[in-house]
Amino acid sequence: xxxxxxxxxxxxxxxxxxxxxxxxxxxxxxxxxxxxxxxxxxxxxxxxxxxxxxxxxxxxxxxxxxxxxxxxxxxxxxxxxxxxxxxxxxxxxxxxxxxxxxxxxxxxxxxxxxxxxxxxxxxxxxxxxxxxxxxxxxxxxxxxxxxxxxxxxxxxxxxxxxxxxxxxxxxxxxxxxxxxxxxxxxxxxxxxxxxxxxxxxxxxxxxxxxxxxxxxxxxxxxxxxxxxxxxxxxxxxxxxxxxxxxxxxxxxxxxxxxxxxxxxxxxxxxxxxxxxxxxxxxxxxxxxxxxxxxxxxxxxxxxxxxxxxxxxxxxxxxxxxxxxxxxxxxxxxxxxxxxxxxxxxxxxxxxxxxxxxxxxxxxxxxxxxxxxxxxxxxxxxxxxxxxxxxxxxxxxxxxxxxxxxxxxxxxxxxxxxxxxxxxxxxxxxxxxxxxxxxxxxxxxxxxxxxxxxxxxxxxxxxxx
Amino acid sequence: xxxxxxxxxxxxxxxxxxxxxxxxxxxxxxxxxxxxxxxxxxxxxxxxxxxxxxxxxxxxxxxxxxxxxxxxxxxxxxxxxxxxxxxxxxxxxxxxxxxxxxxxxxxxxxxxxxxxxxxxxxxxxxxxxxxxxxxxxxxxxxxxxxxxxxxxxxxxxxxxxxxxxxxxxxxxxxxxxxxxxxxxxxxxxxxxxxxxxxxxxxxxxxxxxxxxxxxxxxxxxxxxxxxxxxxxxxxxxxxxxxxxxxxxxxxxxxxxxxxxxxxxxxxxxxxxxxxxxxxxxxxxxxxxxxxxxxxxxxxxxxxxxxxxxxxxxxxxxxxxxxxxxxxxxxxxxxxxxxxxxxxxxxxxxxxxxxxxxxxxxxxxxxxxxxxxxxxxxxxxxxxxxxxxxxxxxxxxxxxxxxxxxxxxxxxxxxxxxxxxxxxxxxxxxxxxxxxxxxxxxxxxxxxxxxxxxxxxxxxxxxxx
Numbered sequence: 029x030x031x032x033x034x035x036x037x038x039x040x041x042x043x044x045x046x047x048x049x050x051x052x053x054x055x056x057x058x059x060x061x062x063x064x065x066x067x068x069x070x071x072x073x074x075x076x077x078x079x080x081x082x083x084x085x086x087x088x089x090x091x092x093x094x095x096x097x098x099x100x101x102x103x104x105x106x107x108x109x110x111x112x113x114x115x116x117x118x119x120x121x122x123x124x125x126x127x128x129x130x131x132x133x134x135x136x137x138x139x140x141x142x143x144x145x146x147x148x149x150x151x152x153x154x155x156x157x158x159x160x161x162x163x164x165x166x167x168x169x170x171x172x173x174x175x176x177x178x179x180x181x182x183x184x185x186x187x188x189x190x191x192x193x194x195x196x197x198x199x200x201x202x203x204x205x206x207x208x209x210x211x212x213x214x215x216x217x218x219x220x221x222x223x224x225x226x227x228x229x230x231x232x233x234x235x236x237x238x239x240x241x242x243x244x245x246x247x248x249x250x251x252x253x254x255x256x257x258x259x260x261x262x263x264x265x266x267x268x269x270x271x272x273x274x275x276x277x278x279x280x281x282x283x284x285x286x287x288x289x290x291x292x293x294x295x296x297x298x299x300x301x302x303x304x305x306x307x308x309x310x311x312x313x314x315x316x317x318x319x320x321x322x323x324x325x326x327x328x329x330x331x332x333x334x335x336x337x338x339x340x341x342x343x344x345x346x347x348x349x350x351x352x353x354x355x356x357x358x359x360x361x362x363x364x365x366x367x368x369x370x371x372x373x374x375x376x377x378x379x380x381x382x383x384x385x386x387x388x389x390x391x392x393x394x395x396x397x398x399x400x401x402x403x404x405x406x407x408x409x410x411x412x413x414x415x416x417x418x419x420x421x422x423x424x425x426x427x428x429x430x431x432x433x434x435x436x437x438x439x440x441x442x443x444x445x446x447x448x449x450x451x452x453x454x455x456x457x458x459x460x461x462x463x464x465x466x467x468x469x470x471x472x473x474x475x476x477x478x479x480x481x482x483x484x485x486x487x488x489x490x491x492x
Numbered sequence: 493x494x495x496x497x498x499x500x501x502x503x504x505x506x507x508x509x510x511x512x513x514x515x516x517x518x519x520x521x522x523x524x525x526x527x528x529x530x531x532x533x534x535x536x537x538x539x540x541x542x543x544x545x546x547x548x549x550x551x552x553x554x555x556x557x558x559x560x561x562x563x564x565x566x567x568x569x570x571x572x573x574x575x576x577x578x579x580x581x582x583x584x585x586x587x588x589x590x591x592x593x594x595x596x597x598x599x600x601x602x603x604x605x606x607x608x609x610x611x612x613x614x615x616x617x618x619x620x621x622x623x624x625x626x627x628x629x630x631x632x633x634x635x636x637x638x639x640x641x642x643x644x645x646x647x648x649x650x651x652x653x654x655x656x657x658x659x660x661x662x663x664x665x666x667x668x669x670x671x672x673x674x675x676x677x678x679x680x681x682x683x684x685x686x687x688x689x690x691x692x693x694x695x696x697x698x699x700x701x702x703x704x705x706x707x708x709x710x711x712x713x714x715x716x717x718x719x720x721x722x723x724x725x726x727x728x729x730x731x732x733x734x735x736x737x738x739x740x741x742x743x744x745x746x747x748x749x750x751x752x753x754x755x756x757x758x759x760x761x762x763x764x765x766x767x768x769x770x771x772x773x774x775x776x777x778x779x780x781x782x783x784x785x786x787x788x789x790x791x792x793x794x795x796x797x798x799x800x801x802x803x804x805x806x807x808x809x810x811x812x813x814x815x816x817x818x819x820x821x822x823x824x825x826x827x828x829x830x831x832x833x834x835x836x837x838x839x840x841x842x843x844x845x846x847x848x849x850x851x852x853x854x855x856x857x858x859x860x861x862x863x864x865x866x867x868x869x870x871x872x873x874x875x876x877x878x879x880x881x882x883x884x885x886x887x888x889x890x891x892x893x894x895x896x897x898x899x900x901x902x903x904x905x906x907x908x909x910x911x912x913x914x915x916x917x918x919x920x921x922x923x924x925x926x927x928x929x930x931x932x933x934x935x936x937x938x939x940x941x942x943x944x945x946x947x948x949x950x951x952x953x954x955x956x
Contacts, residue, residue: 034656040648040675041689049712055698099681105716145698152692156651157659164654184504187620188816190628191657192498195621211504217563225505228616230823233831234519234609237952248513252569259833260953290835342816351815352652352806359694367697369723371754488701489724 033085036092037099039153044100047146048110057363058121059145060380061152062137063159064358069350073457073466076170076446077126077138078201079162083155084432087141090119090151119147123427124401126383127437129166129204129446130422131453133468136383136398137423138163145362152357160355161194165201168322168347170450172340173206174458175326180337182224183210184317185345198345204442206450211339219439226254226287226315238265242272246283250276254285254315257300262291266300270307277308285337287315293324294333301334313337321348322460366481370491377474378481383422384408384471392452394418399471411472497549500556501563503617508564511610512574521827522585523609524844525616526601527623528822533814537921537930540634540910541590541602542665543626547619548896551605554583554615583611587891588865590847591901593630593668593910594886595917597932600847600862601887602627609826616821624819625658629665632786632811634914636804637670638922639790644801646688647674648781649809662809668906670914675803683903690718690751690779702729706736710747714740718749718779721764726755730764734771741772749801751779757788758797765798777801785812786924830945834955841938842945847886848872848935856916858882863935875936 050056065075092100092114100106100114121143126132138159141148172181183202189195199215209222216223227245235241238260246253255272257265266286273283286304288296293316304312316328317339325338342348358376359367366378380401386409388394397408401423409419425433437445456463470478486492514520529539556564556578564570564578585607590596602623605612636645647666653659663679673686680687691709699705702724710717719736721729730750737747750768752760757780768776780792781803789802806812822840823831830842844865850873852858861872865887873883889897901909920927934942950956 035678037678037681038650038656038659039677040650041677041680041687042675042691044677045689045713045716046691046695046709049695049709050698052712053708059694059698061694105713149692149694152694153651157653157656160652161654161658186502186504187617187821188624188819189621190625190654190810190815191621191661192502193655193657194625195502197655211506213503213505213508214499214501216505217501223505225509227506227510228613229833229835230523230525230613230616230831231510231513233823233833234514234523234826244517245510245513248516249509249569252509258835260949261834261955264953290838346654346810346815348815351654351810351812355652357651359697362698367694369693369697370725371693371722374754485724489728491725 033089034154035096036090036150037096039150043150043152045105047150048106050146050149051110051113056144056146058142059148059359060140060142060361061148061357062140062360062376062381063155064137064356065134066354066356066374068134069353071460071462072167072350073463074167074170074453075132075163075353076166076205077130077132077163078128078166078204078442079159080125080128080139080426081436082158082162083139084123084427084436086154086158087119087121087123087151087427088430088432092117117147118430119143119151120430121147121427122425122429124423125426126422127424127442127445129442129444129449131449132383132422133396133466135377135468136396137381139426140380140423142380156355156357160353162197162201163355164347164351164353165198165344166205168344168350169202169205169207170446171322171460172325172338172344173450175322175329175460176338177329179329179335181207182337182339183207183212183344184339184341186212188342189345200439202344203439204446206443206447221439226285227256229256229259232256232259239268239272242268246272246276250279250281252284254287255283256287256289258289258291262288262296263299263303266303270303270309273304273309273312274307283309283312285313285315287317289318293328293335294331297333297335315339317341319343326460366477368481368485370482370485370489375482377470377478379474379477381423381474385420385422386412386414387418387420387452392454393466395467395469397469397471399474400477403471403473408471497553498618499560500554500614501560503614507614507616509569511614512570514610514613515574515577520608520610522606523612523823524604524606524825525612525821526604526824526840526845527619528601528820529598530818530820530838532598533817535924535926536631536814537927538631538634538917539596539627539817540630540669541594541596541627542592542630542668542906543623544589544592544603544890545900546622546626547603548587548891548900550618550622551583551585551587551615551891552894552896556581581611582894583607583615584894585611585891586889586893588887589890590886591888591906591909593906593908593913595913596847596886597860597930599841599932600860601845603890604844604887606844620819620821624817626661626665627819628811628815628817629662629808630669632808632814633666633669633671634910635786635924636789636808637914639786639793639924640802641793643793643799645671646801646803647671647676647808648803648805650676652806653809658809664903666808667903668910670907670911685903690749691720693720693723696720696723703732703736706732710736710740714743714745716748718751719747720751720753722753722755726752726760727763727767730767734767734773737768737773737776738771747773747776749777749779751781753782757792757799758795761797761799779803781805783807790924830941832945832949834946834949834953839946841934841942843938843941845887845938849884849886850876850878851882851884851916856918857930859931859933861933861935863938864941867935867937872935
């Protein structure tokens with residue numbers, strides 16, 4: 029089950045006006061656009077590709093409704109001919125893409141769309157928006173995953189994500205990148221992600237005292253209670269929770285957990301663990317939440333804090349340290365010719381491309397080569413001096429002539445892919461701290477194509 | 493016209509489990525929750541309240557559908573009695589709120605909801621999510637507005653907002669906070685915001701050369717063309733644009749604008765202005781976009797850069813410097829008694845409240861007092877030693893017993909309110925640079941209520 033189909037009007041106005049001009053000038057030749065991240069945010073060394081499923085569904089169902097056409101007509105900007113054209117327009121192109129959950133790097137295409145120019149142009153805004161937010165969040169969530177070791181991570185960000193759609197997508201993207209679940213009920217329903225919950229301070233405060241609140245909740249959910257213990261004093265709260273846990277145990281139930289939400293998590297989790305263990309509740313898990321991010325989790329895990337589950341909220345859900353990626357969707361070929369711009373610091377790689385990943389003997393990523401789509405693995409392997417088995421192309425056909433290729437992977441497939449790929453990422457690239465970037469270079473063929481295209485433009489525009 | 497009603501399942505799981513326990517224990521007494529920002533982000537001195545309209549609509553239409561109930565039943569977590577209760581539940585409470593476009597400060601309630609406990613609890617996640625993103629973005633956009641002087645601002649952020657809903661809300665919130673329009677066609681349709689567009693580099697690159705592209709677009713939109721001139725060389729691009737503008741002029745049309753998207757905007761805008769003026773095109777406006785934020789706009793405006801329109805994208809649309817607010821929704825009263833927690837650094841203000849703004853003789857904001865809801869303006873004025881006319885209460889009834897009060901202001905009313913209020917904000921508080929915070933204190937009455945409530949809890953929990 030998925031949310032309703034986004035409107036074709038979810039676009040920047042210029043996509044429509046450019047399309048109108050292409051239409052007037054009969055520019056229907058095939059074009060290829062490449063979507064990639066130009067440079068990684070500070071201290072980031074890898075990306076987790078996510079968002080493709082939504083892009084493919086959007087493309088397959090792309091159309092302007094009668095209401096959309098009426099709206100555009102009323103704007104007075106467009107001719108009747110063009111509106112008639114839009115009314116019958118469908119997306120008929122091909123998409124080559126990284127499967128969701130794949131690890132990738134700056135300059136590498138996450139997807140390339142080849143379609144008649146107008147089709148490929150009109151979908152730009154949506155494709156960027158959809159790929160951007162999920163790749164952004166999956167990449168951030170993966171940083172949390174990288175430091176959590178054997179501890180579990182939950183998405184607790186819904187109240188501060190940027191709107192409704194972001195709330196759903198954050199739950200989805202963080203699940204792909206190794207989180208085990210979310211507090212978000214609607215995301216759980218739509219995507220089949222496990223949902224988790226505890227209780228809020230308001231619950232505690234609504235009762236005559238803390239222990240009465242604990243008992244009330246345990247009475248309602250004897251086998252699924254996680255008590256929030258920091259409302260008045262965390263250590264006293266832990267003692268009260270232990271008493272409630274013992275009473276539950278006498279009735280044959282196990283207190284699932286307690287949650288810390290403020291204070292010094294290291295000392296409080298140790299004190300709480302001791303109280304629970306001394307009370308005969310070694311199975312009661314300790315949850316922590318409240319202002320957590322990958323750095324705090326890393327410190328706590330490294331310090332041996334006995335916290336079993338980390339609820340990560342705002343900092344993951346809005347990717348606080350880097351709330352956007354420098355993601356672009358650039359024309360790289362039109363009517364059989366490479367295309368690019370020469371704008372300052374914004375050169376893109378021409379033509380239809382492929383990413384070739386080179387592995388070491390143990391399966392760890394050694395380097396990536398960005399090449400032309402038609403290059404063959406043996407030739408690339410020869411170029412870099414490894415055997416063919418150590419090189420794999422990463423972009424796969426995800427849509428052919430407007431139809432999604434089958435079988436499409438499921439959300440759990442994406443998550444499995446991420447978990448598997450992550451074990452092959454070099455530890456230095458996994459690390460939170462700044463390190464040497466992963467090695468990404470161009471193949472000889474793409475280097476030549478790029479140099480030729482730049483040289484031709486420089487000649488044409490007399491730029492020295 | 494507005495987007496479809498959000499699902500009642502757009503919530504954290506714990507809202508539902510707490511509600512189930514409240515239900516089991518027959519806790520139906522009235523509660524009041526207060527929504528506020530605990531502390532402002534670094535270098536921020538004010539907030540622009542936004543998002544209320546969506547909250548009110550959500551509350552008025554709040555219900556669990558049969559499909560929602562089925563889903564919750566299938567989860568196995570809830571009793572039949574509770575599900576039957578949820579199926580008939582409607583929101584019957586009152587909302588006091590700041591009108592959208594209002595300026596406010598840390599600790600001040602943006603809204604307070606009074607309703608039977610379960611109703612007020614169940615809506616928490618949505619209310620926070622909705623108020624957070626629009627207040628966040630309106631507050632960021634207002635910073636851009638504060639430095640733009642007589643220049644115009646456009647929202648160009650759609651491709652990098654966090655999802656679809658954020659894309660729409662960013663267009664709306666930035667319009668409230670002084671932007672003149674957006675590139676976002678769907679937001680333009682839904683909210684009636686003016687839409688603007690230029691062209692992308694891909695358009696230029698699709699033609700045989702830059703001037704051919706310019707001419708083609710001008711042919712399609714002779715009275716509404718803004719040419720992107722930095723694809724190959726901005727100064728040469730400006731010369732070509734000037735030729736196209738002159739040709740348009742000969743046919744009785746005016747070139748609307750040119751857009752700079754890279755390079756040194758100060759020198760390039762001056763060179764471009766001179767080229768356009770020398771070509772007899774003084775009416776052609778210069779647009780700038782590409783990595784802009786309030787600091788860059790301030791420098792350009794202060795330097796006298798001849799840029800007429802700034803397109804602000806990612807940095808506004810995700811509020812890069814502060815992508816979240818420390819916004820909370822806290823129980824402050826239940827069953828007639830004040831409620832609060834004592835958690836470290838997270839004390840909230842008890843009871844139903846009002847914000848009283850104190851103005852100087854010229855109408856400029858002098859200070860705010862947060863007081864109890866029932867306090868009267870003359871008493872507050874007497875406390876601070878000013879005449880009654882200089883004090884105004886800010887929170888207004890927006891919903892009574894589940895019905896939106898009428899007439900509700902329109903989006904343009906919100907924008908007008910913001911523009912008017914902003915002129916009364918002290919210049920030091922408007923400034924981007926860090927300055928003394930605006931003066932917000934508690935009334936004597938609220939101070940006493942707060943002290944009493946804290947003292948009582950400390951006694952109850954034996955905290956010294």
